[in-house]
Amino acid sequence: MNISIWLTRTRRDGGNFVKKIICNNPTFCSYYQSPNSSTSLVHSHLSSSIMRSKDCGFVGKGNFRFLYSSSSFNSSYVVSVGGRRYKATKAGEQLLFEDDNGNNTFEESKGEEFPGGKIFFTSEMNFLPGSSEKRVQCYRVLDENGYHVSSTTMEHVSKEVGLKVYSGMVSLQTMDKYFYEAQRQGRLSFYLTSFGEEAVSLASAAALTSHDLILSQYREPGILLWRGFTVQEFADQCFGNNAGHGKGRQMPVHYGSKNLNFMTISSPLATQLPQAVGVAYSLKMEKKDACVVAYFGDGTTSEGDFHAAMNFAAVMDAPVVFICRNNGWAISTPVTDQFRSDGIVVKGPAYGIQSIRVDGNDALAIYSAVRKARKMAIDEQRPILIEAMTYRVGHHSTSDDSTKYRSIDEIEYWKTMHSPITRLRKWIERKGWWGEKDESELHSDLNNQVKTAIEKAEKALKPQLKYLFRDVYEDLPTNLIEQEKLLRETVERHPQDFPIDVPL
Incomplete structure (x- = not known):
């Protein structure tokens, strides 16, 4: 009726x-x-x-x-x-x-x-606000001086984990220092540091398991350090020698490790995000007790693949944790020129994804938030978005001079007042786990390790020419066979135009 x-x-x-x-x-x-x-x-x-x-x-x-x-x-x-x-x-x-x-x-x-x-209906005409004057709050456990703020949601951090996170952060900082200088000396073609952002990768890595798959950008070498990737392996990849996992076919700092469940890094922004959702959905189908963790910077959120991945993950209920390092700058573009919204965290609910903003310079806050997010992603089979608020103290890369677009005073302020390494060191010292002697021994050991690794990697043999065409297809297709033949003929005709340290 x-x-x-x-x-x-x-x-x-x-x-x-x-x-x-x-x-x-x-x-x-x-x-x-x-x-x-x-x-x-x-x-x-x-x-x-x-x-x-x-x-x-x-x-x-x-x-x-x-x-x-x-x-x-x-x-x-x-x-x-x-x-x-x-x-x-x-x-x-x-x-x-x-x-x-x-x-x-x-x-x-x-x-x-x-x-x-x-x-539900209403007779009132109400447009949703574009953004709120009140910004989303930021979860924190330690203040700038390493003291606990009132928190009932902090995960317990053992002495072993706390010291390993701290030593890993110092290791990453030391490695960045020497590799950056090697590039400036002309010994490396390219390098990119993680200065000021060490806590995001090391503390999040501590909150995960070795079974969780990582699809990262290029400021997360700390995850590999945590999982056992050696300083020598970093050096071999950056110098492109025969011992490096990529055999010289990839840019420096584009690491990868199948054994450590760390997908090889790609240069283009955001390409790893839809891939991460696909990998996470495969874990869901196989009912694996693991999740995927995808890392990216604030500039990546201006790419279409970011939005496609968020919607893909939400609709398919994929167990993936998105971690955005909001470090204030996408090369020379500040976040104020990238979006009008309140950062990245508010983009999650728009796609139906639970989200949280975390102090990215607070290692304990990152550890607690990622540990909880991982549990939610696996137990509830759903995506989670974490926005880690931090600051890129270093230049974007060795191809960049950030003093052209931001003041030295700004950089120095974040370097001294908000150092994640200093903050965690104060906390472990206050716990009685660390002292001046430990600090001196750590720096001395790391300096020797990195110097030795660089010298060894620099002297190692380069990959043979044939590896330029191998490791993609099980059986080499005819077009690649033809290309290799033409390349060898060209080298024979113009040997002076090719490096002498590359074995034919």
Whole structure:
């Protein structure tokens, strides 16, 4: 049975209106008149139709309330209000009223089952704000001086984990220092540091297991350090020698390790994000007790692949943890020129992803948040977004001079006042786990390790020319066979144009 409610305005006694119920077999009963108004109520003989005004259908002078309930009908009904028709798939109820100004509004509504879920109606025209003046808060465990802030959600950090995270951060800082200098000396073609962002990679790595798959950008070598990638392996990759896992076919700092579940890094921004969702969905299908963790910077969120990956992950309920290092700069572009929203964290809920903002210079906060996010991703089979607020103290890469677009004072402020390494050191010292002697021995050992690794990598043999074409196909296709032949012929004709340390 289709039923329509038609609202007809009258101008008698203050502009009240008459409501008519029309169905395909209408039978109308008597009219009721309010002692305080000239409004007429039209009643139909429907078993569950109800009319109320407080008890009789009226709320004050000039305000009329009408409630229609159709629970006895299984068929859909249509309500027409002010010329609009609202169709629902289930019987429900609409509570309407007219105020003294003659405005018809919904006071309550059970909503309508649109594709995607039920939506409730309002007569108020409200545009959602583009952004809130109040920014999303940032989860923190340690302040700048290494003291605990009040927190009931911190994960326990053992002495072993705390010291390993700290030594890993110092190792990464030392390695960056020497490799950067080697590039400036012309011994490396390219390098990229993680100065100021060491806590994001090391502390998050500590919160994961070796079974979790990593798809990172190029400021997460700390994850590899945590998982056992040696300083020598870093050096071999950067120098492109025969011992490096890429055999010289990839740019420096584009690490990878199949054994450590660390996918080889790609240069283009955001390409790893949709891939990470696909890998996570495969873990879901195989019911693995693991998740995927995808790392990226704030500049990556300006790429379309970021948005595609977020939506892909949310719709497919993929167990993937997105970790964004919001370090303030996408090369020379500040975050204020990248987006109007409150950073990255607010983008998660727009796609239906639970999200959190964390102090990226607080190793304990990163550890606690990532550990919790991993558990949620696996137990609930859903994606999680973490925005780690930090600062890129170093230049974007050896191809960049950041003093051209930001002040030295700004860099120095973040380097000295918000160092994640200094903050964690104060905490482990206060716990009695670390002292000056330990610090001196660590730096001495690391300096020797990195220097030795660079010297050894620099002297190692370069990969043979044939490896330029190998390790992609099991059986070399004819086009690559032809290319290799042409290249060898060219080298023979112009030997002076090719490096002498590359074996043919």
